Amino acid sequence: MPLLRILHLVGSAQNDFYCNLSRLYAQDCLNATAERSRYDFHIAYITPDGQWRFPRSLNPEDIAITKPISLVEAIKFVTTQNIDLVLPQMFCIPGMTYYRALFDLLKIPYVGNTADVMATASHKARTKAIVAAAGVKVPQGELLRPGDVPTITPPVVIKPVNSDNSLGVALVKEASEYETALKKAFEYADEVILETFIELGREVRCGILVKDGELVGLPLEEYKLDPKEKPIRSYADKLQQTDDGKLHLTAKDNIKAWIVDPSDPITQRVQEIAKICHQALGCRHYSLFDFRIDPTGQPWFLEAGLYCSFASKSVISAMAKAMNIPLHELFTTVINETLGSWERSKELGTRPTQVKYPQKLIAKDKLG
Known part of the structure; x- marks a missing residue:
C-alpha cells in the first residue's frame, strides 16, 4: 500500500507567539504520530513575514537552513508534491481561515473544520449567537x-x-x-x-469525534478553579513563556486539569449539548467546546476551540486516550473521515463540509 503523503501546515503569518505555539504542538504531533510504514510526512512552515519554508524537520537548525520562498512559489511547489492530505497546525486567525481556504482552492483535502466554520468560531459573539439559536444556554x-x-x-x-x-x-x-x-x-x-459572570460550580471541556458519520462524545476535561481565589482561568493556566522566548504548556497535568469520570452525571448532559453545538456550527471531523457549570448543575456554553494538533498533549488526544482510543487510532479515524467525506463530496459534486449526521437535534426544552 502506498504511503499517505501528509503535509503539516505549521507556523503563523501573524506574529511570533502563534508561530512558536504552532511549532510546539506540531513537533509533538510529528513525533507522536510518525509511522513510516503508513505516512510520509512533509512540513510547510510559514513565518510572520508571509514567507514559506519546507524544512525536513521543525528543529530550529533545519528551519534556518531552508530557503524561504513566496506564496506564489510555495503554491507551485505544493501542487507538484502529490499531497494526499493537509494537517493544519496554525492557530492564528489567518492560519485558521485564509490558509485553509487556500487548500480548498487547490482541491487538496485537509483535516478539521472548514475556513468559514473556523472564521465563525474564532468570533466569540457570533459563535454564542449561533448555539443560542439552537437552544443552548449562553451567558x-x-x-x-x-x-x-x-x-x-x-x-x-x-x-x-x-x-x-x-x-x-x-x-x-x-x-x-x-x-x-x-x-x-x-x-x-x-x-x-x-x-x-456565571457563578462557579465547575468548568469543563467537551470534545466530539466523528467516526463513521456518527458523533461520539469524548470524556470531559475539568479545570481546577476556586470560587474565591481563582474563579476563572487565566493565560498562566494554559501557557508559560520563559526568558528565552520558548513556550511551555502548563495545563497538561492532573493538578490543574483532569479527565472527569465518565460515570459522572454531568458527562452525558454536556456531551448532548456539545453535539448540538457541533451541528449548529456546521463542524466536521471533530470539535471542542468549553462549558461553565453553575452551582445548580446547569451547563452554560462559553466558547468553541475547533482545532486539534493530534499531539500527545492536545486536549482531544487526552480525551480519546481516556476512552481507550490511543493517538494512532484517533489519527487514523480522523484521516479516514476526512478522506471519506472528500470522496463523497466529489461523487455528489458538493463541498466537503459537514455531512448530514443521523443524530437528531435534542429538543430545546431538554437542554436546560
Whole structure:
C-alpha cells in the first residue's frame, strides 16, 4: 500500500507567539504520530513575514537552513508534491481561515473544520449567537467597540472577541474596574465581548469525534478553579513563556486539569449539548467546546476551540486516550473521515463540509 503523503501546515503569518505555539504542538504531533510504514510526512512552515519554508524537520537548525520562498512559489511547489492530505497546525486567525481556504482552492483535502466554520468560531459573539439559536444556554452578553459604554451590571467577564489562551480576559467585579479591563482587552482585538459572570460550580471541556458519520462524545476535561481565589482561568493556566522566548504548556497535568469520570452525571448532559453545538456550527471531523457549570448543575456554553494538533498533549488526544482510543487510532479515524467525506463530496459534486449526521437535534426544552 502506498504511503499517505501528509503535509503539516505549521507556523503563523501573524506574529511570533502563534508561530512558536504552532511549532510546539506540531513537533509533538510529528513525533507522536510518525509511522513510516503508513505516512510520509512533509512540513510547510510559514513565518510572520508571509514567507514559506519546507524544512525536513521543525528543529530550529533545519528551519534556518531552508530557503524561504513566496506564496506564489510555495503554491507551485505544493501542487507538484502529490499531497494526499493537509494537517493544519496554525492557530492564528489567518492560519485558521485564509490558509485553509487556500487548500480548498487547490482541491487538496485537509483535516478539521472548514475556513468559514473556523472564521465563525474564532468570533466569540457570533459563535454564542449561533448555539443560542439552537437552544443552548449562553451567558447574557454584549459586544463593545472602542468608545462604547458597558450596560451590564458587574460581575462580568471581559474577553477580546477573537483571542485565545485567555489573553486579555478579566473578571470585573465593580463598575470602577471597567476602564482598566477594557483597555487591556482592546489591546488584543477591535471588539470585546462582555458576559454575565456565571457563578462557579465547575468548568469543563467537551470534545466530539466523528467516526463513521456518527458523533461520539469524548470524556470531559475539568479545570481546577476556586470560587474565591481563582474563579476563572487565566493565560498562566494554559501557557508559560520563559526568558528565552520558548513556550511551555502548563495545563497538561492532573493538578490543574483532569479527565472527569465518565460515570459522572454531568458527562452525558454536556456531551448532548456539545453535539448540538457541533451541528449548529456546521463542524466536521471533530470539535471542542468549553462549558461553565453553575452551582445548580446547569451547563452554560462559553466558547468553541475547533482545532486539534493530534499531539500527545492536545486536549482531544487526552480525551480519546481516556476512552481507550490511543493517538494512532484517533489519527487514523480522523484521516479516514476526512478522506471519506472528500470522496463523497466529489461523487455528489458538493463541498466537503459537514455531512448530514443521523443524530437528531435534542429538543430545546431538554437542554436546560
